[in-house]
Amino acid sequence: MLRGVLLDLGGVVYVGEAPLPGAVEAVDRLRASGLGVRFLTNTTRRPLSGMLQRLANLGLRAEPEELFMPAIAARQVLQRRGLRPHLLVHPALEEDFASLAGDRGTALVVGDAGERFTYAALNEAFRALVDGAAFLALARNRSFQDADGRLSLDAGPFVVGLEYALGREATVLGKPSADFFRAALDSLGCRPEQAVMVGDDVEADVGGALAAGIAGLLVRQGKYRNGDESRIEPPPTAVCDDLPAAVDWIVERAGD
Amino acid sequence: MLRGVLLDLGGVVYVGEAPLPGAVEAVDRLRASGLGVRFLTNTTRRPLSGMLQRLANLGLRAEPEELFMPAIAARQVLQRRGLRPHLLVHPALEEDFASLAGDRGTALVVGDAGERFTYAALNEAFRALVDGAAFLALARNRSFQDADGRLSLDAGPFVVGLEYALGREATVLGKPSADFFRAALDSLGCRPEQAVMVGDDVEADVGGALAAGIAGLLVRQGKYRNGDESRIEPPPTAVCDDLPAAVDWIVERAGD
Secondary structure (H helix, E strand, O other), rough: OEEEEOOEEEEEOOOOOOEEEOOOHHHHHHHHOOOOEEEOOOOOHHHHHHHHHHHOOOOOOOOHEHHHHHHHHEEEEEHHOOOOOEOOOOOOHHHHHOOOOOOOOOEEEEEEOOOOOOOHHHHHHHHHHHOOEEEEEEEOEEEEEOOOOEEEEHHHHHHHHHHHHHEEEEEEEEOEEEOHHHHHHHHHHHOHHHHHEEEHHHHHHHHHHOOOOOOOEEEEEOOOOHHHHHOOOOOOEEEOOOHHHHHHHHHHOOOO | OOOOOEEEOOOOOOOOOOOOOOOHHHHHHHHHOOOEEEEEOOOOOOEEEEEEEEHHHOOOOOOOHHOHHEEEEEHHHHHOOOOOEEEOOOOHHHHHHHHOOOOOOEEEOOOOHHOOOOOOHHHHHHHHHHOOEEOOOOOOOOOOOOOOOOOOOHHHHHHHHHHHHHOOOOOOOOOOOOOHHHHHHHHHHHHHHHHEEEEEOOHHHHHHHHHOEEEEEEEOOOOOOOHHHOOOOOOOEEOOOHHHHHHHHHHOOOOO
């Protein structure tokens, strides 16, 4: 019996600035069924404030504590460990790292920096790592469906490139990190086997959830490509065409 | 008994524009001992003409056919397969890809593009690969010792990042590709067990040579860092402080 639902946003609820058909109503339906809902996005091109505004523009109400984003998780790590951030992130994300004055060293924080991924910036980041900076990755997604409908490079290729140059792995803060899923479940007071994650990324969303003991439901939209469901082992718990169909599947299995 | 010597250049014969102490004389000593010498460099920031000029400036004579460079190997692949190049390389390298008008498709060619590694250029390369372009990497070196004495990102991190985004591996044309070592041995008429490779990169130079059946001699200069000799299995055949010491080791083992 399901009690909590973790929803990816880009490619599941909206694409670009437009909501996907029936998606906002589908979220309302989950809530009306008494299910707890949390939004888990690996987006690293908007700060928390901007994401809340974006959801409001779509007609989707959400409280700050319902939204789980890698930058907020990274901020918590930096505060806890007393580290100063060396940022390689999208400029819009800088506000989520304001007023961090740790004095116990530096942490490189890599997100989807977009046009800021220049050779000079990447080389500076590499040298900080060689000098001993901690290495935090906001995500390791391979690609995302861009506004023009084509795939574009996400943060993952740059994180993996730096890991390769360095011979040391980054700590990943977003999906598919089990800690990231667990923090969302904790806020719902819900055990893994009582929850389902819905996403269009078979690895970060579905594979990550399954590895954390959570059911993983793949939707055939957004970055989904034919055959994705057979790219992970174990396979997705279910595959649906879109969020409204996923909500049908979930509501049938809801309970206390 | 050794008959052929394969020499890396950057970090072994020179650093930046300056020859390393005794290196040019050490090469002369190899030749005077009757050993065949070939230069194998993964440099992808200079064309063949520029490398020959650089060696001449150092007082080191070399014929074009003694120099093995990934760009020249890539050119041969493009000609053989009738492919047009989509170049993500240093501007100076473009002359090595002039007049290639294949009509059987496109091949992405990635080298150490330096400042040309922008997000836009990498994303364009990624999209060409998604559209089915062949994927040729001039090297997968992690880093190189830059003019300021510090490590800088080489082509490898960008190649590995694109491979990760795509889920498909590049064909590597430079070291540590066994084909690259074999082409140099063939030009010497020499079997693997009659040859030794000297380099400062324990993986690309020494590990690559060992995997191709060639002795691998590591020099403790250039990009060498303490403990590098224990980073590969099997370990280097020998470890020397510099090229003059390596030449002492080699000349003792020279024969027909």
